[in-house]
Amino acid sequence: MTAEQDASTSARPRRRAPQQLLFSFLGSLVLDRGLPPISSRVFLHLLDGLGVAEAAGRATLARMTRKGLLDRVREGRTARFSLTPWAEDLLREATPRVRSPRPFTHPGGEWTLLSYSMPESRRDLRHQIRARLIWAGFGGLRDGLWVAPGRVDIAAIFAGPEFAGLAELADAFYSVPVEGTDVPRLLHRAWDVAAIRAEHEAFLATWTPDRERRGRPLTRLTLLGADWLQLLRTDPGLPAEHLPGGWPAPASTALYRERFAALEPDAAARLRKLLADDAGRR
Numbered sequence: 201m202t203a204e205q206d207a208s209t210s211a212r213p214r215r216r217a218p219q220q221l222l223f224s225f226l227g228s229l230v231l232d233r234g235l236p237p238i239s240s241r242v243f244l245h246l247l248d249g250l251g252v253a254e255a256a257g258r259a260t261l262a263r264m265t266r267k268g269l270l271d272r273v274r275e276g277r278t279a280r281f282s283l284t285p286w287a288e289d290l291l292r293e294a295t296p297r298v299r300s301p302r303p304f305t306h307p308g309g310e311w312t313l314l315s316y317s318m319p320e321s322r323r324d325l326r327h328q329i330r331a332r333l334i335w336a337g338f339g340g341l342r343d344g345l346w347v348a349p350g351r352v353d354i355a356a357i358f359a360g361p362e363f364a365g366l367a368e369l370a371d372a373f374y375s376v377p378v379e380g381t382d383v384p385r386l387l388h389r390a391w392d393v394a395a396i397r398a399e400h401e402a403f404l405a406t407w408t409p410d411r412e413r414r415g416r417p418l419t420r421l422t423l424l425g426a427d428w429l430q431l432l433r434t435d436p437g438l439p440a441e442h443l444p445g446g447w448p449a450p451a452s453t454a455l456y457r458e459r460f461a462a463l464e465p466d467a468a469a470r471l472r473k474l475l476a477d478d479a480g481r482r
Contacts, residue, residue, distance in 0.1 A: 216250070216423065216426045216427070216430075218247060218252045218256055218257060218260040219260055219263070219264060220426045220429065220430070221246075221247065221250055221252070221422055221423075221426050222243070222247075222260065222261075222264065223291070223425075223426075223429065224421075224422050224423075224424075224425030224426040224428075224429060225246060225422045225425070226283060226287075226291065227291045227294065227295070227298065227425065227429075228421060228422070228425045228460075228464070228467070229418075229421070229464075229467060229468055229471050230283065231283065231288060231291045231292070231295075232288075232292075233468075235475065236280075236282075236475070237271075237273060237280035237281060237282040238280060238281055238282070238475065239278050239279065239280050239281075239478050240258070240261060240278065240279045240280070240281065241278070241478055241481075242474050242475065242478050243257060243261060243281065244257045244258070245474065246418065246419075246422065246474075247260075249416070249418075249419045250419060250422060250423065261279075261281060265281070268284055268286055268287070269283070269284060269286070269287040269290075270282065270283065270284060270287065271283070271284050286360070293356065294335070294429075297432060298425075298428065298429070298432065301453065301457065302453070303432060303437065303453060304435055304437040304438075304449040304450075304452075304453065305437060305440075306337075306349040306350025306351075306437050306439070307350075309376055309439070310350060310351055310374050310375065310376055311347055311348065311349060311350070311374070311375055311376065311377070312338075312347070312348045312349075312350065312351060312352040312354070312372060312373070312374055312375075313345070313346070313347055313372065313373045313374075313375055314333070314338065314345075314346045314347075314348070314352075314354065314370060314371070314372045315344055315345050315346075315370065315371045315372075316329075316344065316346075316366070316369050316370035316371070317344055317369060318366075318369070319369070322366065325362065325363065325366070328362075328363075329357070329358075329363070329366070332357045333346055333348075333357060334433055334436075335432075335433055336348060336352050336353075336356075336357055336436075337349060337350065337352060337436030337437055338352070338436070339390030339391040339436065340390060341386075341389060341390050347386070347390050348436055349436055349437050349438055349439060350437065351374055352372075354367070354370065354372045355367065358370065383439070383442045384442045384443075387438055387442055387443075391436065391438065393438070393443070393444075395434070396434055396435045396438070397444070397447070397448065399430070399431055399434045399435065400431065400435065400447075400448035400449060400451075400452045401448060403427055403428075403431050403452050403455070403456075404448060404451060404452060404455060406427060407424060407427070407455055407456070407459055408455060410424075410459055411458075411459075411462075417463045417466035417467040417470055418466075418467040418470040418471060418474075420459075420463055420467075421460070421463040421464060421467040422467075424456070424459050424460065424463065425460075428456050431452060435449060437449075
């Protein structure tokens with residue numbers, strides 16, 4: 201573990217997988233920035249500063265290439281990587297919520313109910329669909345029945361050629377609770393509310409001290425983004441009126457936006473310097 205990681209994890213150990221770190225980096229500093237393909241040297245330098253061994257970093261780049269998230273080209277002995285169109289679409293879909301000033305708020309008191317059944321011939325896609333449902337804010341009420349706060353764009357969940365035909369197997373409704381429904385009880389059935397609160401508290405405990413730190417903005421911004429993505433996956437934006445008092449979501453949002461604004465300019469400048477130095481080695 202690097203000194204930077206140790207400082208950023210004083211509240212409790214936080215596991216950030218290499219792919220999570222790269223998604224954070226690519227979404228924050230590469231997507232739609234007009235940058236050239238980035239060499240493996242730059243990726244491995246970044247990951248090394250985040251405590252990821254070279255072998256694990258190379259394996260992550262190879263795995264993301266096999267998954268269709270990265271395009272790989274060779275220039276002599278150097279491998280260079282860029283986002284695939286599919287990966288760009290995934291990151292762009294996530295961007296509005298990542299950058300929203302109110303990512304945990306859904307106006308109107310409505311809910312989305314979704315029921316679907318995966319055919320045996322498409323079982324290989326179950327994990328991908330589940331990941332998309334969780335990102336979209338769904339929690340499981342019972343087998344095959346999911347609920348999410350607000351109005352969710354169901355078509356976006358099943359978008360992509362690999363999911364062709366699956367949307368036809370799903371039934372979705374926008375609804376409001378019947379009067380007398382115990383909504384807090386429903387929330388606790390579909391989500392681990394205590395775990396969501398703990399994730400917010402860990403985020404606040406990790407990043408509040410960052411205000412006092414200096415240096416390594418690229419490393420810190422990448423860690424910040426990875427932790428924020430994890431928090432967004434964990435908290436679907438449950439209605440505050442049905443949650444315990446002092447719910448920490450607004451504080452987490454304010455802290456993320458403050459730290460991102462403080463770190464992003466210097467992180468982008470550091471990346472430009474790394475790319476310029478790398479280009480000089482060709």
